[in-house]
Amino acid sequence: MSPQICRFLSNLCFQLGVLSIGASIAIWWFNRGDSPEDNAHAERFGIFVGLWAPTLLIMSNRFDRFADKAEAVPGLRPEHLEENQKD
Known part of the structure; x- marks a missing residue:
């Protein structure tokens, strides 16, 4: 896995993490109902x-x-080693 892919996944996970906080509040707020069962479901x-x-x-x-x-990512070879093997 290349560093670019790791950075992309890092940014994606961060954005989804922040989004899930807002989604949690929105789900709780908009799914509330009149009955206690509906409120309990929205909270859960x-x-x-x-x-x-x-x-x-x-x-x-x-x-x-x-x-x-x-170099700590499994399966990724450092670039300087790949260049030396081409010569």
């Missing part, structure tokens, strides 16, 4: 979506670290 589903945020933000951090240390 909002919490479920809200729990995605920490996972996505942690994945964003890890992808960013992989991009910083490109």
Whole structure:
């Protein structure tokens, strides 16, 4: 996996993590109903979506670290080694 792909995935995970926080609040707010069962469902589903945020933000951090240390990414060969083998 190249550093560019890791950076892209890092940015994507970060944006989705922030979006899931807003989506959690929106789900809770707009899915509320008149009955206690509807309110309970809206709360549970909002919490479920809200729990995605920490996972996505942690994945964003890890992808960013992989991009910083490109040689630490499994299957990626440093560019200077590839150039030496061509000669």
